[in-house]
Amino acid sequence: MDKKSKDFLYKYLNNAAPTGFEVEGQKIWLDYLKPFVDSYEVDTYGSVYGVVNPDAKYKVVIEAHADEISWFVNYITDKGYIYVVRNGGSDHQIAPSMRVNLHTKKGPVKGIFGWPAIHVRKEKEDNPSMKNICIDVGASNKEEVEKMGIHVGTVATFEDELIELNKKYIVGRALDNRAGGFMIAEVARRIKENKIKLPFGLYVVNSVQEEIGLRGAEMMAHRIKPDLAIVTDVTHDTQSPMYNKITSGDVTAGKGAAVTYGPAVQNNVRDMILKVADKNKIPYQRIAASRTTGTDTDAFAYSDKGVASALISLPLKYMHTTVEMVHKDDVESVIRLIYETVIQVKNNQDFRYLK
Numbered sequence: 001m002d003k004k005s006k007d008f009l010y011k012y013l014n015n016a017a018p019t020g021f022e023v024e025g026q027k028i029w030l031d032y033l034k035p036f037v038d039s040y041e042v043d044t045y046g047s048v049y050g051v052v053n054p055d056a057k058y059k060v061v062i063e064a065h066a067d068e069i070s071w072f073v074n075y076i077t078d079k080g081y082i083y084v085v086r087n088g089g090s091d092h093q094i095a096p097s098m099r100v101n102l103h104t105k106k107g108p109v110k111g112i113f114g115w116p117a118i119h120v121r122k123e124k125e126d127n128p129s130m131k132n133i134c135i136d137v138g139a140s141n142k143e144e145v146e147k148m149g150i151h152v153g154t155v156a157t158f159e160d161e162l163i164e165l166n167k168k169y170i171v172g173r174a175l176d177n178r179a180g181g182f183m184i185a186e187v188a189r190r191i192k193e194n195k196i197k198l199p200f201g202l203y204v205v206n207s208v209q210e211e212i213g214l215r216g217a218e219m220m221a222h223r224i225k226p227d228l229a230i231v232t233d234v235t236h237d238t239q240s241p242m243y244n245k246i247t248s249g250d251v252t253a254g255k256g257a258a259v260t261y262g263p264a265v266q267n268n269v270r271d272m273i274l275k276v277a278d279k280n281k282i283p284y285q286r287i288a289a290s291r292t293t294g295t296d297t298d299a300f301a302y303s304d305k306g307v308a309s310a311l312i313s314l315p316l317k318y319m320h321t322t323v324e325m326v327h328k329d330d331v332e333s334v335i336r337l338i339y340e341t342v343i344q345v346k347n348n349q350d351f352r353y354l355k
Contacts, residue, residue, distance in 0.1 A: 001328070005189075008032045009162075009182050013172055016101060016108075016157045018070030019088045019211045022046050025066055025178065029206050033185050036192040037204060043223060047216040049205040050188065056201035058348050059226040061307075062187060062338055063217065064180025064233065065210030065296055068173065069320055073102070073135075073154040076146070080139035082111070085130070087155060088211030089320050095133045098322065099159040102137065104149030111137040111156065160322040168254070168327055175324040179314055180232040181206045183331060187339045199347035200227075210296055217296035221303035228269065228308050228351065229300035230341060232334055234326075235260075235287055235313035249287050253315040254327040256283030257334045260311040264293050264301040268351040269310040276341045283333055287313065308351040312337055 001009070012032070017025030026048045030040060037050030047066070069088035076082050082102075086092075096115035101108040114136040116126070126132070135156065139145045162172035170179075188204045203224055207216035210233075221229075237253040238245050251258055259273055277284045292298045293311050301309040314334050317325040 001332075005186060008185070012182060013174060013178050014161045016103065017066055017068050017174065017178065018103070018155045018157050019067040019209050021103065021155050022066045022208045026206065026208075029066065029181050029185065033188060033204060036185075036188040043219055045208055045216060045219065047205065047207045047220050049203050049220065049224070051204075052188070052191065052202040053198055054201060056199075058200040059203055059224060059228075060200050060342065060345055061203045061205050061220075061224060061226040061229040061300065062184045062342065063205040063207060063220070063229060063231045063296055063300070064184050065177045065216065066181055066206045066208050067211050067216075068157065068176070068178065069211050071100070071156040073150060073152050073156065075152070076142050076150070078142050080137070080141050080145045082135040082137065082145065082150065084133070084135065084156065091320050092130050092133050093128045094321055096128050100135060100156045101159050102135070102150050102154050102156045104154055106149040109137060109148045109150060110159075111135040158322045165325070168329075169325050170328060170331070171323050171325045173322040173324060175316060175326055176234045176319055177210065177232075179234065179326060179331065183232055183314070183335050184338065186335045187342065190335070190339050191343065196343050198343070200345065202342065207296055214296050214299040217299035218303070221300045221305075221307060225305055226300070226307055228345065228349070229297070229310075230269075230273075230338055231295060231297040231300065231309060231311050232338065233295040233311065233313055234316035234319060236319060237315045237317040240317055251285055251287060251315050253317055253325070254329055255285055255315070256330060257337050258285045258287045258313040258315055260287050260289050260293055260297070260313060262289030262293055263291065264289070264298045265310050266301070266308040266351055268353065269308050273310055273312065273337065273341050276344060277337055280336065280340045282337050282340065284337065285315070
C-alpha cells in the first residue's frame with residue numbers, strides 16, 4: 001500500500017458515514033475515484049458509481065457498501081439524557097462507556113454512553129439493554145440539549161479512528177464495509193494505471209443503506225441493470241474465542257480472501273473467480289452461505305433481471321464493534337482477486353448454465 005492509498009484509506013475510514021447519512025464519505029470516495037473512471041453518477045439516496053467505458057452495452061459491476069451502523073436519538077429526558085434506537089445492527093452491549101459524535105447541522109457534538117459503577121449495579125438486572133443505555137452530552141436539561149442542535153432523529157456514531165496492530169492488522173470502526181469501498185477503488189486505480197483496455201463497461205459501485213436491508217444495492221441493480229456483479233463485503237474470522245466453527249465456518253484473517261458458495265452465488269462466476277485465484281496464486285478460503293448471503297450480492301442476484309453474481313469477502317475480526325480488525329495481506333488478496341478477475345472477463349460473456 002503506497003502513501004496515496006494509505007492516505008485515502010485513513011481519510012475515508014475515519015470519516016463517519018452512518019446509514020442514511022453517507023454523503024460526506026461518498027464525497028471522499030468519489031474524489032479519489034474520479035481520476036480512474038470516465039464518468040460517474042449519483043442517485044437520489046446517495047449511492048455513487050464511476051464508469052469506465054460508459055457507452056458499452058455489456059456491463060460489469062464491482063460493488064461495496066458505504067454505510068456504517070449507528071444510533072438515532074429517540075427520546076430526550078427533562079434532565080437532558082438521550083435515549084436511542086438502532087440504525088443498523090448496532091450492539092447495545094458494547095455501548096456503555098463509549099464516546100460518540102452526534103451529527104448535527106451545527107457540526108458534531110461530543111457525547112458519551114454513561115454507565116453506573118460496578119458496585120452500585122445489580123449483576124443480572126442491570127445488564128446493558130436498549131432500555132437503559134443513554135447518551136450524556138453534559139447538559140442539565142432538555143433545553144440545553146436542543147440548543148446544541150440535537151433533536152429526535154439526530155444520528156450518533158462511536159468515536160474511534162484507525163490504528164495498526166503488530167504492523168499486520170488495521171483496526172477501527174466501520175471496516176464493515178468501507179474497507180470494501182477502499183478495495184474496489186484500488187481495483188479501478190490499478191486498471192487505469194496499468195493501462196488496461198476493457199472490452200465492456202465497468203461500474204465501480206459504492207452503495208448506501210446496506211446495513212438496514214441492502215436498499216442502496218437494490219436501487220443500483222435496477223438502475224444499472226448489469227450483466228455481471230462481483231460484490232465484496234466482510235465475513236467473520238472465526239479463530240478468536242467465542243466463535244463456533246461448526247456453525248460459522250473456518251475462516252482465518254491472514255489466509256486470503258473468502259469466496260462464497262450459496263444459492264445467490266452464480267456457480268459459473270464463482271468457478272471463474274477460483275480459476276483466476278489458482279492461476280495467479282492468490283490465496284483464498286471458502287465459505288458457505290445458507291439461503292442468502294446477507295450482503296449486497298443478494299440484491300443483484302435477485303433483481304428483476306437476475307444478475308450473474310458472486311461474493312469475495314474480507315475476513316474480519318469483531319464485526320459491528322469499534323475494533324473491527326482486518327489483515328493487510330487479506331486486503332491485498334481481495335484487491336488482486338477482483339482486479340485479475342475483471343481484466344479477464346470477455347465482452348458479452350454468458351454465464352448461463354443452459355444455452
